[in-house]
Amino acid sequence: MSDDSQSEARAFARDALSTVAVVVAVGAVLFAVSGVWPPMVAVESGSMQPTLERGDLVVVTAEVRYGGPAADDYGVVTANASEGYGRLGGPGDVVVYDTPSRDGSPIIHRAVFWVEDGENWYDRANSSYVDGSDSCAELLNCPAPHAGYVTRGDDNDYYDQARGIASPVRPDWVRAKGQFHVPYLGELRLEVQKLL
Structure with missing residues (x-):
């Protein structure tokens, strides 16, 4: 050589x-x-529009980091307890969560309020998001099968728990919370994911 x-x-x-x-x-x-890996997630659906579009890249942190003044013991601020604090265009925190019963990608939705185990949360819910139910007896996951967060995509006209997408989100299902986003930067990741 x-x-x-x-x-x-x-x-x-x-x-x-x-x-x-x-x-x-x-x-x-x-x-x-x-405090988490990966520190960014790509939005895969339009459920959080107009705040987050499909293909946006969301920078996330561990739920106990950078909490607001009304953060609960798990570091999450719910929309109903936000006291003026908000992230990603709305009140409260947007959480990334995964349930043991769900296959596929984690869900990124806003934590709206906390429910206790066995709680009839129908009366605290916004009637627009209970999927046409007139009482707790008609609502999925009511009374609450366990303590956790009631969540909703900003563009959805229902709570995740009302449609059975997830039962109340236990704190240990929360993988991260969104801090800010970069429009369309996650599109590349989504395209690569299609190929795999």
């Missing part, structure tokens, strides 16, 4: 290693700031 070839190989290896080092350093900083 000539000296020029060896120099080119060393330069290529040095460039590759410095690129990997930069990517690892950026990942470490993002993890240190957010």
Whole structure:
């Protein structure tokens, strides 16, 4: 191998290693700031429009970080207790959650209010979002089968719990909460995901 070839190989290896080092350093900083991995999620549906569009990239943090003044013991501020605090265009926190009974991607919706185990939450609910039910007896997940958050996509005309998308969201199902978003930057991730 000539000296020029060896120099080119060393330069290529040095460039590759410095690129990997930069990517690892950026990942470490993002993890240190957010407390979760991955620190960003791509929005896969229109359920949070107009706040979040399909393909937006949402920067998320651990639920106990950067809470508002009305944060509960789990670090989440519900819309009904927000006291002027809000994230991503509305009152309260937007949470990323996954339920044991659901296959597929996690859900990113707004935490609206907290219910206790066995609570009849129909009377506290906004009647526009109870899916046509006239009482707790007609409503899915009412009384609450366990304590947790009642959630809703900003564009949905129903609570997730009213349609059976999830029972009240237990705090340990919450993987992160949204802080801010970058429009359309998650589209690339969604396209790559289609290919896999």
